[in-house]
Amino acid sequence: MSSHAGRVALVTGAGRGIGRAIADSHAAAGAAVAYLDHDRELAETAAREAVAKGWQAVGLSADVADYEAVVEACRKVTDAFGPVDILVNNAGISPKTGADGRRSPAWEMSPEEFRRVLDVNLTGAFNCARAVLPGMKAMGRGRIVNQSSVAGKTFCDIVGVHYAASKAALIGFTKHLAGEVGPFGITVNAVAPGRIDTPLMRGTASEANEAARMATPLRRLGSPEDVAATYLFLTSDSASFVTGQVVDVAGGWLMT
């Protein structure tokens, strides 16, 4: 499949889990992909394995919360492949610092933990969009897809208040940005996954995951590939008239 031939994609949090699946699916579809991750080893391994498959890939390390580091990473992507057409804001953290690997309740959460989650999950998305938008605007095209969550739309007992707030904020960010940049041929959408089987998820208690599975009409957890396929759709021409939207990939869970 070469639906994305000639496109340059930057995927944050691409070292593992959903981000890795998104980056891999774009590379397999013909895009040149920058695998960005806070963890350099993960990013470089993922990119090396992509190249071994005959895909175009480069591994980069940056903390998305650090604007200067993001700008520097984007410069490297542009040097390697040209200006970024597709930005996937996937990097995110969901600390579970409470008892038994559960979320910290709001009344016990440290302000530093709250701030760090917003810095990565929300400000990180702004930093990356800020860095690539001038190039997209100049090209008159672009695709930005932000990783939200059903937890950003309704109460979800598994995550912490910081994560829920950051994912809700990404929805507002998506909708507003879509309105601003639509006239330049750039679409901006969000994906709201339900319970997806990832390393991040396995950090939580298994009973919570089993409860989510039973509450999901499709009676299974999602896979990273399920989510990646929706990203590939939203960044393709198949979704050329879709912008400002939040697509639930949740197996019917919560039906937000």
Add this chain to the structure above:
Amino acid sequence: MTTTTHDFSGRTLLLTGAVGTIGREIAKRFLASGANCVVTDLDLDAVTSFARDLDPNLERVLPLKHDAGMPEDAERVAQAAKDRFGAIDFVVTSAGLYKDAMVETMTDAQWKQSLAVNLDGVFYTCRAAIPHLAEGGSIVNIASVAGHRGSFAHAHYAAAKGAVLTFSRSLAVELAPKIRVNAVSPGLIDGPMVQNLLQMTGTKLIEQTPLKRLGKPEEIASVIAFLCSSDASFITGASLHVNGGLYISS
């Protein structure tokens, strides 16, 4: 870049309202992806001629007359799809009726006709198809931005489309995990249906659309193909807006 393509070979689509602007593009897209297409419409001559244009020998396309508001028509077309192709994999309800009427002067007949086509027809078609649906199948009901936002001079249409959204979610729960059910809500799509509206409102609505243009019917068909494909295998009970940003909702 091209749109992603799917392999629907050996699978069967039941499509209502097939000669509408959007319906035609859905049929073309699924046929090109290898599916068998049972194409139904109120206008038998038009749908037969359309079917022959697509597939001169009618090998993979079966045109049928179908009044969406008639339950016995739904039963007949679903049975015909099963008899001809063995099972139904995809159902797309594209039949719709969009007429201008203000509530204060709307007649009972206008109200009932709109609800019959836009809402009852979805129920009848889905109910009739369920016994013949293959596991892994997918239903996509076409709603509208009007079903979320309401619509001036189209309260009957908007009410019916809003009901289609909640009908779809309910059916998604009933048919899970074997069958997925989703809705697509088009915004302003270029075609005869929006001509009156554009004459009344001028360029205002296009200016309000972030992408600054009308949608193309192919851009609805491509979203429906995605929702029917295995790429959307974890998406059910969802509604997908395709409106260029004209209406940005949850």
